[in-house]
Amino acid sequence: MTKTPALFHEVTEATLRPKIVRLGPNLYGAVFTLMKLVPARYILRRALDRGELEPGTVIVETTSGTFGLALAMEAALLERELVLVSDPIIDARLRRRLSGLGATVDIVEHPAPVGGYQASRLARLAELRAGMTRTFCPEQYSNPDNPASYALVAQWLHDTIGQIDCVVGPVGSGGSLCGTVRALRSHTPHTWAVGVDTHRSVLFGQQDGPRLLRGLGNSLLPANLDHRVLDEVHWCSAPEAFAMTRWAYRRHALFQGPTSGAALLAAKWWAETNPDASCVVMLPDEGYRYLDTVYDDGWVTEQGIDITAPVPDKPAEVTHPSHAADGWSRYPWQRRSLAAVLAEARP
Known part of the structure; x- marks a missing residue:
């Protein structure tokens, strides 16, 4: 009898695909060790x-x-x-x-x-x-190979879950969310895309400023962010993201970073609001980098954050990106360019 040869992989190849975790009746987490x-x-x-x-x-x-x-x-x-x-x-x-x-x-x-x-x-x-x-130089912000790489992730999600009605993900370079959704839409053109940003980031029309929540947002506009992929955009504050990060650990034993908490905040609401639709949330990296910050009560208190404060159960609806002030906010982007949104949606 011929023995099937074993398959061996380098560590990066072996950890490319996320674990798929059920987080609710219609909510799935794409849990990465290191999405990048x-x-x-x-x-x-x-x-x-x-x-x-x-x-x-x-x-x-x-x-x-x-x-x-x-x-x-x-x-x-x-x-x-x-x-x-x-x-x-x-x-x-x-x-x-x-x-x-x-x-x-x-x-x-x-x-x-x-x-x-x-x-x-x-x-x-x-x-x-x-x-x-x-x-x-890999040039992650402008290299088209960045979003193209996520076709592998999209295929894995499609093969594992089947029809995916919505993908929620944090946005930094734009590569992960835009690349995954573009590839999924070859199977399901209706797939809804929800981008999650933080306040004082220029990605979706706000003015640049200091940001405590790291790992998403940007001070420059990356070429790999295709705004026309997005159906809606949420802005999340650091306290809300930190609270959801720790909630995910306590409730689901998911030890992820604060960008995952920010994405989960929007995804949980979207899934509950659309109970007949399947939703996937991208959870980019593990929480080890944040043991001395997000997961440390003393550090969180030093930032002036009450980690026990309740998180809103729904986002504030805004009529212009500039109206998304400090709390969790939502804007219907409608697959338009940044210029179109800023020109048509006046304060």
Whole structure:
């Protein structure tokens, strides 16, 4: 009898697909260990196939979050040097993990007058590349391989759940939500897309400003965010996201980060409001980075947040993105461009 050979995978390949968890009668969580592995692996492997990652090529990117960790894991497997440009807000635990994987972390100390730290990081990135012989930049905010990589996730969701009527996800680069929904709509064109942002992010027409809730939102408008994919947009505050993050751990033993809490807030409401429709919520990464912050009562109190305060049971409906003030708010985007929304929906 011939024995079937075993299948072995690299660690990044083995953790690309999310676990699918039932969170309610019609609500499913797509639970990722590290969602950013999906675009990081796809982008770098595509670059390798095109001959853009020859030995001696330095991978360079700007990031303050989990995309950097995903790149560091993949760069270690590919035996390529990695330089990441970040800012002082980077989590200390994350920085140690990056260094342990062999990545160089270059910190910019001051935000740019326009675009904040993201703009100053981009300027530093260009400066570093100018001094290197051979580099490759994944450019997660503009590389079309970012959203394209999520076709794998969409197919996994479709194969596991079947018809998916709604996908809810946090928005940063725009890659995960836009890429997943575009691919799902090849099966179900009606699939509803709900983007979750935080206040004082420019992604959906608000003015840039300080944000305690990290991992979603942006100070610059990324090319990979296709606003015409979105049916509705929710803005979530840090206290609401933190409370839902801890609720998910206590109620479902889901140990995820605050972007997952923000997405879950909107998804739980949407699923309850549409009981005959199936809803999937994207839960991007595990909670280990947040043990000293979101999961720490002392830190949360220092931020002036009462973690025991009740979370609203529904969002405030707003008629313009600028009306989404500080609490959980919802706006019917209707698959329009940003320019169309801002031109037609006057305050």
